[in-house]
Amino acid sequence: MPTKVPRRSMEDSDPIANAIAPPENESPEEREFRIQKERAAKQVSDAIDAELSREQASEKKRPKPVKILLLGQSESGKSTTLKNFQLLYEPKAFRAERASWRAIIQLNVVRSIHIIISAMNHAQNSQDRPPSARSSISSHESLRLDAELVNLKTRLLPLLEVEKDLMKRLSLPGSTEVEPTERPVAGPSSKRRQSKEIAVNSTVAWKGAFTRSNSGSSDTDLVDWDDPQDPGVILHARSEDIKRLWAHPTVQAILEKQSIRLQELAGFFLDSIDDVTSLRYVPTDDHILRARLKTLGVSEHRMRLSDPTGGMSRDFRIFDVGGTRSLRAAWVSYFDDMDAIIFLAPISAFDQVLAEEPTVNRLADSFKLWTTIVSNKLLQQTNMILFLNKVDIMHAKLASGIRLSDFVDSYGRRPNDFDSASRYLRKQFNSMLKQNSPTPRIFYCHLTNAIDTKSTRYVLAGIKDMLMRFHLQESHLIL
Numbered sequence: 001m002p003t004k005v006p007r008r009s010m011e012d013s014d015p016i017a018n019a020i021a022p023p024e025n026e027s028p029e030e031r032e033f034r035i036q037k038e039r040a041a042k043q044v045s046d047a048i049d050a051e052l053s054r055e056q057a058s059e060k061k062r063p064k065p066v067k068i069l070l071l072g073q074s075e076s077g078k079s080t081t082l083k084n085f086q087l088l089y090e091p092k093a094f095r096a097e098r099a100s101w102r103a104i105i106q107l108n109v110v111r112s113i114h115i116i117i118s119a120m121n122h123a124q125n126s127q128d129r130p131p132s133a134r135s136s137i138s139s140h141e142s143l144r145l146d147a148e149l150v151n152l153k154t155r156l157l158p159l160l161e162v163e164k165d166l167m168k169r170l171s172l173p174g175s176t177e178v179e180p181t182e183r184p185v186a187g188p189s190s191k192r193r194q195s196k197e198i199a200v201n202s203t204v205a206w207k208g209a210f211t212r213s214n215s216g217s218s219d220t221d222l223v224d225w226d227d228p229q230d231p232g233v234i235l236h237a238r239s240e241d242i243k244r245l246w247a248h249p250t251v252q253a254i255l256e257k258q259s260i261r262l263q264e265l266a267g268f269f270l271d272s273i274d275d276v277t278s279l280r281y282v283p284t285d286d287h288i289l290r291a292r293l294k295t296l297g298v299s300e301h302r303m304r305l306s307d308p309t310g311g312m313s314r315d316f317r318i319f320d321v322g323g324t325r326s327l328r329a330a331w332v333s334y335f336d337d338m339d340a341i342i343f344l345a346p347i348s349a350f351d352q353v354l355a356e357e358p359t360v361n362r363l364a365d366s367f368k369l370w371t372t373i374v375s376n377k378l379l380q381q382t383n384m385i386l387f388l389n390k391v392d393i394m395h396a397k398l399a400s401g402i403r404l405s406d407f408v409d410s411y412g413r414r415p416n417d418f419d420s421a422s423r424y425l426r427k428q429f430n431s432m433l434k435q436n437s438p439t440p441r442i443f444y445c446h447l448t449n450a451i452d453t454k455s456t457r458y459v460l461a462g463i464k465d466m467l468m469r470f471h472l473q474e475s476h477l478i479l
């Protein structure tokens with residue numbers, strides 16, 4: 001009969017000692033087997049420790065990371081530029097987040113419908129007012145909703161519940177990080193109305209709320225299709241209604257008369273409703289770039305990029321910040337030690353105002369912000385890269401007859417075409433930089449469309465190579 005091994009003396013109250021103590025009544029064979037297992041485990045653990053020390057030692061030898069800070073007003077395209085970097089250099093990780101972006105796109109769709117319904121209500125209310133009160137309202141606001149439209153509106157109301165539900169899921173338990181912020185809907189300033197825009201603090205792991213923890217390797221594995229709360233089901237069921245609402249001539253007239261240009265609003269997906277509301281919809285790269293989620297905090301993204309000359313790879317750190325005015329004070333703590341600033345100025349916004357400050361023209365705000373950044377003492381040595389962004393919207397706006405000179409007096413009688421306008425604006429930004437740079441500094445300016453992956457890919461690859469070369473020269477100088 002095998003002799004029993006006496007239980008090792010230990011403090012019964014010590015949970016750790018309890019957990020690692022050999023089992024009671026262990027036979028000699030079991031003991032031998034356990035000791036062998038523990039020895040093997042220790043060998044593995046020692047090997048991991050050795051590998052970690054080797055990595056730490058080589059980490060110390062690695063050159064300093066290249067740091068890039070993305071700056072610009074809200075909705076200038078900072079987070080979209082970061083998404084482009086991720087898509088280009090970490091496509092697997094980027095695509096693994098599709099389930100989270102699917103939820104944001106659904107939220108964007110519902111928000112557009114919310115804006116349309118508010119505009120319809122506004123038109124209806126002005127119609128319902130007594131004629132004496134109506135006399136001060138311009139005739140265009142009194143467009144009548146026919147029975148079909150009223151019906152459509154009623155059928156689409158459940159989507160507002162979807163919005164609430166998605167927002168609840170985005171607000172992680174115990175967190176107040178999700179902040180539905182007010183933004184004015186374009187329209188005559190005296191009759192400005194508000195529509196909510198969702199924002200998330202980028203330091204919060206909001207993406208976890210939508211990604212399956214045990215997700216498989218294929219795209220469709222990323223979404224929990226059996227989730228009864230999935231907003232995709234309701235959106236799919238209402239897809240035809242959404243299309244009819246959006247295509248309805250009275251709706252188009254109401255939006256036009258209230259100066260609401262939904263196509264130009266961030267997160268516009270109403271022209272892709274068939275795709276976005278299809279059952280088992282998984283966003284394409286293009287859709288992820290178009291998705292709008294306002295940034296509140298500052299987020300840091302790390303990636304290791306290869307050297308085009310075949311040398312050692314470099315660590316890049318890209319910092320994305322929130323661009324709303326109240327968040328800009330936080331930028332300065334990141335100014336120290338940056339290798340480059342990518343400043344985004346959405347030139348198409350020349351006829352728009354800031355959401356947070358409806359008296360301030362957005363192009364004027366970009367000019368002022370650029371001047372503040374280039375004249376900052378901490379940034380005198382920093383490479384400046386300017387993206388004159390949203391050129392696609394700029395093209396369309398100018399072509400539709402909206403005149404730059406109506407908003408920028410100094411543009412004078414120059415032609416209202418894209419080439420002349422972009423050349424003029426580039427010159428303005430350039431001269432602001434020169435006036436505020438006591439010593440010459442590296443400056444690049446690109447006309448960009450950040451939702452176009454192809455053109456952005458070339459711009460970003462060029463920036464990466466330039467910064468690697470520059471960084472390499474600097475390290476040689478230091479050595």
Ligand SMILES: Nc1nc2c(ncn2[C@@H]2O[C@H](COP(=O)(O)OP(=O)(O)OP(=O)(O)O)[C@@H](O)[C@H]2O)c(=O)[nH]1
Binds near residue numbers: 074290393449
């Ligand atoms: N059409 C068009 N849309 C763009 C372009 N660049 C960005 N967008 C869209 O504009 C919206 C705003 O872009 P974001 O990248 O979220 O803006 P941001 O600068 O990060 O804004 P904050 O986080 O509020 O500071 C998103 O829906 C983008 O898809 C562009 O060049 N053209």
Ligand SMILES: [Mg+2]
Binds near residue numbers: 078080293320321323
């Ligand atoms: Mg952002």
